Amino acid sequence: MARLNYCEVESPIGQLLLIAYDENLVRIGLDAEDFVELRAAYSRKYRQTAECFPAAFADAVAQLKAYFAGELRAFSLPVDFGSGSxxxxxxxxxxxxxxxxxxxxxxxxxxxxxxxxxxxxxxxxxxxxxxxxxxxxxxxxxxxxxxxxxxxxxxxxxxxxxxxxxxxxxxxxxx
The missing domain is CATH 1.10.10.10 (Winged helix-like DNA-binding domain superfamily/Winged helix DNA-binding domain)
Incomplete structure (x- = not known):
């Protein structure tokens, strides 16, 4: 069964919220946003409670760190744009x-x-x-x-x- 996971990470532009569903990154919340509401919205969307599971984001966190260090120019993460059409x-x-x-x-x-x-x-x-x-x-x-x-x-x-x-x-x- 696919899981809805999240973690929060520090960045030079403030705290980031990462949300993934079934190993695909579905949302990055920026520091100016309400992380509690974002987690709740994605829990409603996927009909399950988002679980804090930082290990699921090891690659995303590593790539974000490399990007902010000026060492990464393009991300290679599995993403899902959701309901955009x-x-x-x-x-x-x-x-x-x-x-x-x-x-x-x-x-x-x-x-x-x-x-x-x-x-x-x-x-x-x-x-x-x-x-x-x-x-x-x-x-x-x-x-x-x-x-x-x-x-x-x-x-x-x-x-x-x-x-x-x-x-x-x-x-x-x-x-």
Missing amino acids: GFRLAVQRFLPQIEYGQTLSYGQIAECLGNPGAARAVGTACALNPLPIVVPCHRVVRADGNIGRYAGGVAAKQFLLRLESAVEKPPAGHL
Whole structure:
């Protein structure tokens, strides 16, 4: 039977909540979020109580540590985007294609996905990304180069972009 597990880990941008179901990472909660409510929501979704089981996250924790140490540029973790569908899911699956240290604007992503008028929908998909950091929505910026918003807060997004040396650069060209 598949299990719903979680663990909390420290990071340079604050505490992170990792939730996995059946060995797939399904959620990364950022420090600005309510971890109790996130665990409860996923317990309801999967109809079982989330159990604290840090051993299930050894690979995820190791990869996150390597990322924050500047030693990892792309994650290789099994993930599940959950209930995303349509354009939102297409955006979330596209985000890992944005290279480490690069940024794209919301409009550039919409254009790459064949829907050039959907910059706001790209923003919504990024805001609803269940796997921030691993699925790098922080690499998406406004067309004017402003970094925009982030679920973990602007300071966290600035940190991640600085870590990747992508802050204050104009958006990169198309993929």
